[in-house]
Amino acid sequence: MMSDAQKHMEKLMQELRRGTITIGVLSQLSEPQYGYSLVTMLGDKGIQVEPGTLYPLLRRLEKQGLLASQWDTNDTRPRKYYLLSETGKEVYDLLVVEWKGIVESLNHVINPKGGNEDGTD
Amino acid sequence: MMSDAQKHMEKLMQELRRGTITIGVLSQLSEPQYGYSLVTMLGDKGIQVEPGTLYPLLRRLEKQGLLASQWDTNDTRPRKYYLLSETGKEVYDLLVVEWKGIVESLNHVINPKGGNEDGTD
DNA sequence: CATTATAGTATATGACGCACACTATTGTAA
DNA sequence: TTACAATAGTGTGCGTCATATACTATAATG
Incomplete structure (x- = not known):
């Protein structure tokens, strides 16, 4: 049984992850990868x-032109390889x-200039 | 006129911000604040x-029990002050x-082993 | 006292990504 | 052939965020 705090953490954490998955995926696609391998390698990291x-x-990213895909049927099982397009590289950068800007801003509000948590204000 | 890359950036950036707003808000509520003051002070940061x-x-956070609110009618205009609850403090921590975990993971995939972008591997 | 401007609070609406639970296909081992 | 792992795909529901808008109360002005 989860505490109240942890129950809400699930949702909150999910929202926190939002968008970051995109960066994670894009970061791996300087070299062609297929879906299953991405799940594995990102999980490892x-x-x-x-x-x-x-x-x-x-598929979304491909439709937006950030990725290019290509089926490889030579191998044992057909795999769909994805790769960063030129636009994709720009967007990724x-x-x-x-x-990094978001991380910085958030660090400022999270660690208020060193933390005066002893209350000596 | 925006480039293709920038057009998609808008959405992507918005998704990236998602959830971080919650942390930002919670971080400011060790001391009571009302809505308008939060908008201002977060904007500053x-x-x-x-x-x-x-x-x-x-209101969401209050309904989830992370915040407590209290109307202050003594002042010139009635303002609704929000403050972290005990649960809220736990959740915030x-x-x-x-x-920080997400930031770390993402830093790993973004800067692969310190950045060997000269190709000398 | 009536009117207007402004600070502050509230809500409805729409868009979109994410997780979950499926289905479908192919290859391999039993 | 059957069963299972590898791989790809889809549909639904939920929740947050932005935009636009309305509402209330105070202050200012005439």
Whole structure:
């Protein structure tokens, strides 16, 4: 049985992850990867992604022109390889800059100039 | 006229911000604040929040038990002051931990082993 | 006292990504 | 062939965020 705090954490954490999955995926696609391998390799690096989340994401990004895809049927099983497009590279770079900005802003409000939690104000 | 890359950036950035607003808000509520003051003070610190975003957020968080509110009618205009509840403090602390985890994971995939972008591997 | 401007609070609406629970297909081992 | 793992895909529901809008009360002005 979960505490109240933890119950809400689930949703909150999910929202927190939003958008970051996109960066994670884009970051891996300087070299071609297919869906299943992305799930695995991102999971290894501490970024859990559900297949049901990743596949739609990949198709979205492709439709937006950030990714290019290509079926490989030579191998044992047919796999759909995705790769960053030129636009995708631009967007990824910009996104990283944005991301760092957000991290910085948030760090400021989270750690208020060193933390005076002893109350000596 | 925006480039393709920038057009998609808008949405992507918005998604990236999602959830971070919650942390930002919670971080300011160790001391009581009302809606308008939060918009102002967060804006000052680089976190833009629309009033139409903040107010529903505050009510959500209160309904979830993370915040307590109290009308102050003594002052010139009636203002609704929000403050972290005990649960809210717990959740906030956990959220910060989660956030730092996400930042760390993402930093790993964004800067692969310190950035070997000269290709000397 | 009536009117207007402004600070502050509230809500409805729409868009969209994410998780979850499926289904479908293919290859491999039993 | 059957059963299971690998791979890709879809549909639904939920929740947050932005935009626009309305509402209330005070202050200012005539």
